[in-house]
Amino acid sequence: MARRFDTVTLLTDLGTADESVGVLRCIVRDLAPHAAIVDLGHEVGPGDVRGASLMLARAVSYAPSGVIAVCVDAGVRAARRCVAVQVAGGEGVLVGPDSGVLAPAVAMAGGAESAVVLDRSDYHLASPGAPWPGRDVIVPVAAHLCLGAALDDVGTPVDPSMLLPGVVPLSRAEGDTIVADVLAVDRAGTCQLNVDPADLARFDGHLHLIAGEVRRVARVLGDDPDVALPAGALAVILDAHGTVSVLGGGRRAADELGLRPTDQLVLAPLDPADRPAPTVAGVQLRPSRPASGAR
Numbered sequence: 001m002a003r004r005f006d007t008v009t010l011l012t013d014l015g016t017a018d019e020s021v022g023v024l025r026c027i028v029r030d031l032a033p034h035a036a037i038v039d040l041g042h043e044v045g046p047g048d049v050r051g052a053s054l055m056l057a058r059a060v061s062y063a064p065s066g067v068i069a070v071c072v073d074a075g076v077r078a079a080r081r082c083v084a085v086q087v088a089g090g091e092g093v094l095v096g097p098d099s100g101v102l103a104p105a106v107a108m109a110g111g112a113e114s115a116v117v118l119d120r121s122d123y124h125l126a127s128p129g130a131p132w133p134g135r136d137v138i139v140p141v142a143a144h145l146c147l148g149a150a151l152d153d154v155g156t157p158v159d160p161s162m163l164l165p166g167v168v169p170l171s172r173a174e175g176d177t178i179v180a181d182v183l184a185v186d187r188a189g190t191c192q193l194n195v196d197p198a199d200l201a202r203f204d205g206h207l208h209l210i211a212g213e214v215r216r217v218a219r220v221l222g223d224d225p226d227v228a229l230p231a232g233a234l235a236v237i238l239d240a241h242g243t244v245s246v247l248g249g250g251r252r253a254a255d256e257l258g259l260r261p262t263d264q265l266v267l268a269p270l271d272p273a274d275r276p277a278p279t280v281a282g283v284q285l286r287p288s289r290p291a292s293g294a295r
Contacts, residue, residue: 002150003090007036007066008142011056012134013044014071024071024139027125031143038064047073049101050167051261054183054192057104057168058241063092068105069142070096071134082118082137083163086151087111093151095142097133103166115163116155123154171195176202177268182259183243189252191259195244195267197222200236203269209234209246210266211257217270218246232256236267 008028014020021042028037040059044052052072060068084095085102088110094102095118106112118124118137123144125136141154151157171180171194180193200220209216218234221227229235229249234256239245246253246265259265 002145002148002153004148005066005092005146006034007038007064008032008139008146009038009040009063009066009068010042010071010139011040011044011052011068012042012071013046013048013052013073014042014134016042020135023135024069027135027139028143028146031140032146035066035143035146040068044072049073049099051184053101053104053167056101057108060105060108065091067142067145068092068094068096069139070094070101071138072101073097073099082133082141083115083158084118084141084145084151084155085115085160085163086113088113093142093145095138095145097138098164100164100167103163104168106160107166112160112163114151114157115160116151116157118155120154120156123149169194171199173199177266180244180265180267182254182261182263182265184261185254185259189248189254190239191246191253191257191265192239192241193244193246193265197238197242197244200238200244203236203267206270207236208266208268208270209236209257210268211259211263214257216257221247 010024012021025037028035041055049072052070056070081098083098084093085106086093087106094106096102118141123141125140127136144154169181171178178195178199180195182191183194184192200222203220205220206217207220209218216234218236221235221237223238231250233249234253235247237245237247248256
C-alpha cells in the first residue's frame with residue numbers, strides 16, 4: 001500500500017449554482033471519510049484549460065500535501081483521457097484530464113516522478129447515463145489515492161513526457177519591444193502577463209503599453225509597487241505571484257487599455273521626448289503669523 005493522503009483539493013469549472021460540486025464532495029466523503037476537502041475554485045470558465053492551468057500553477061505551492069483533483073474540460077463530452085501524476089518528492093498527486101491543464105503546476109511542484117492513465121475501472125464509479133469523467137473517474141481515483149492505493153493500482157504507467165504540455169504561451173521579443181499575452185485579469189482589473197521579470201530591466205523606469213490603437217505610458221515599478229499612482233495612471237509591477245502585471249491607479253488597467261484574457265499587449269521603450277517630466281509642486285514661503293502679543 002502506498003502513502004495515505006488526508007486532503008483532496010478540488011478545482012473545477014462547474015460553478016456552484018447546482019449540485020455538481022456537492023456531488024464531488026459527497027464522493028470524497030463517502031469513499032475517504034478521513035480526507036479533508038479544500039475548494040480551490042469552481043468558477044473557472046467552462047472548458048477554460050488555460051485559465052485553470054494558471055490558477056493551479058499560482059496555487060500549487062500553497063496546497064497541502066495530498067491529491068489535487070482537477071475537473072476542467074472533463075464533462076460528459078470530454079474525449080480526453082484522464083491521468084494521475086505523482087510530483088517529485090512524493091508530496092502529492094495531481095489527477096485530471098490530459099489536456100495540458102496539469103503541466104504548469106507539475107513543473108512548479110518540481111516535475112513529474114511518474115504518471116498513469118486512469119484505465120482501471122475497479123477504481124471508477126458506474127455512470128447512470130453518459131460518462132462524466134470528473135464524477136466517475138477523477139474524483140473517485142483521488143479518494144482511493146487518499147486510502148493508500150498506489151499509482152500503479154489505479155492506472156497504466158506512461159512516460160510523463162508524453163502527456164500534453166502546458167497551454168501557457170511564451171512572450172516574444174521583436175527588437176526592443178516585447179509582445180506579450182494577457183494571461184488573466186483579476187477582479188481589480190489588473191492584467192497578468194507572460195513576461196519574464198528579467199526582461200523589465202531593458203526599460204528605464206517607463207515604457208509604452210500598446211494595445212491595438214491604445215498607446216499609454218506606464219511606470220516600471222518592479223517588485224516595489226507600494227507607490228501611490230494618480231487616478232488613471234498605469235504601472236508595470238512584479239505581483240504577489242512573482243509574475244509581471246499591469247496595475248491601474250484607482251481604475252481598472254484592463255479597462256484603461258481595453259484588454260481581456262488572451263489579448264496581446266506590446267511593451268515598448270520610450271523615446272526621450274516621450275518621457276514624463278518630473279512633477280514639481282509650487283511652494284510659496286510666507287512669514288509665520290506672530291504669536292498673540294508679539295511686537
